[in-house]
Amino acid sequence: MSATHPGINRIDGKKTAAALRERIAGHVARLKADHGLTPGLAVVIVGEDPASQVYVRNKVKQTGEAGMNSLHFALPADTPEADLLAKIAELNADETVHGILVQLPLPGHIDANKVIDTIDPAKDVDGFHVVNAGRLATGTGGLIPCTPRGCLMLLKQTVGDLSGKRAIIVGRSNIVGKPMAQLLLGENATVTIAHSRTADLADEVARADIVVAAVGRAHLIKGDWIKPGATVIDVGMNRVDAPEKGPGKTRLVGDVDYEAAAAHAGAITPVPGGVGPMTIACLLANTLVAACRQAGLEDPRL
Numbered sequence: 001m002s003a004t005h006p007g008i009n010r011i012d013g014k015k016t017a018a019a020l021r022e023r024i025a026g027h028v029a030r031l032k033a034d035h036g037l038t039p040g041l042a043v044v045i046v047g048e049d050p051a052s053q054v055y056v057r058n059k060v061k062q063t064g065e066a067g068m069n070s071l072h073f074a075l076p077a078d079t080p081e082a083d084l085l086a087k088i089a090e091l092n093a094d095e096t097v098h099g100i101l102v103q104l105p106l107p108g109h110i111d112a113n114k115v116i117d118t119i120d121p122a123k124d125v126d127g128f129h130v131v132n133a134g135r136l137a138t139g140t141g142g143l144i145p146c147t148p149r150g151c152l153m154l155l156k157q158t159v160g161d162l163s164g165k166r167a168i169i170v171g172r173s174n175i176v177g178k179p180m181a182q183l184l185l186g187e188n189a190t191v192t193i194a195h196s197r198t199a200d201l202a203d204e205v206a207r208a209d210i211v212v213a214a215v216g217r218a219h220l221i222k223g224d225w226i227k228p229g230a231t232v233i234d235v236g237m238n239r240v241d242a243p244e245k246g247p248g249k250t251r252l253v254g255d256v257d258y259e260a261a262a263a264h265a266g267a268i269t270p271v272p273g274g275v276g277p278m279t280i281a282c283l284l285a286n287t288l289v290a291a292c293r294q295a296g297l298e299d300p301r302l
Ligand SMILES: Nc1nc(=O)c2c([nH]1)NC[C@@H]1CN(c3ccc(C(=O)N[C@@H](CCC(=O)O)C(=O)O)cc3)C=[N+]21
Pocket: 052, 054, 055, 058, 101, 102, 103, 104, 105, 126, 146, 252, 271, 272, 273, 274, 275, 276, 277, 278, 279, 280
């Protein structure tokens, strides 16, 4: 099967993300032509995080390519919390800004929850504000976190109807694990959330038709745990040493041992090229949705 046809069951997140961005660009062009409206995304970064430079560069480039305005605020690492909150208040009041993203993690002296809850929920394109978390949990609209939203798109495209499927999410973060569980429940999947205290992770994973790995531990999920034919979505992005590439070099790996898991899985996302590009495309989608709602227009059909 996949052992003799490597790559045949690989889910191409890069391609799906490019297609989504194309649809978004079409909606943005129409918004401009029909309503004179250009969606605007403001990104605020506090301090320097070299690991996120690729992310930031991709975000800025793709926002522009989709026809949106991109505002970028780089604040020094020692910015007082009050100054950051004031910046957010200013962006909340700015009518040309429809989406606000404050890049995480924040320096230790800043309370991330306080920062997130200062963002106007209507502009919270990360979907991290308690109002948006509550809206998702109650199935009453709101903005949906980008990574889970991207994972769900890949799952639906791969599996089709998720109703009755056994899904396991490994990881219980507010950013991925919990919202992913809510989205899958909304699709009528039977959902398990596993975490660091789960008694027998291998056994739990082996029962699942759908595995979403979001723990941030390189290759924690072993290939032979995967039920034959299961769909595997790997959210992990772990930088590990890659001496084979040269001294001091690193490479990106997921939470799943890809090569081994691909021999069992019906379909599996690679890292990179899987969930990552979908996260950025969904950030653009959320910015478009936020702009439409703020203008009193219907949600775009993406
Ligand atoms: N408020 C907030 N929201 C975020 O969504 C957020 C954040 N803070 N802080 C940083 C992390 C990181 N993140 C990435 C998303 C996509 C890629 C991505 O597109 N990766 C590519 C290429 C990666 C590479 O080659 O280095 C891939 O996986 O194929 C990477 C990283 C979003 N984050």
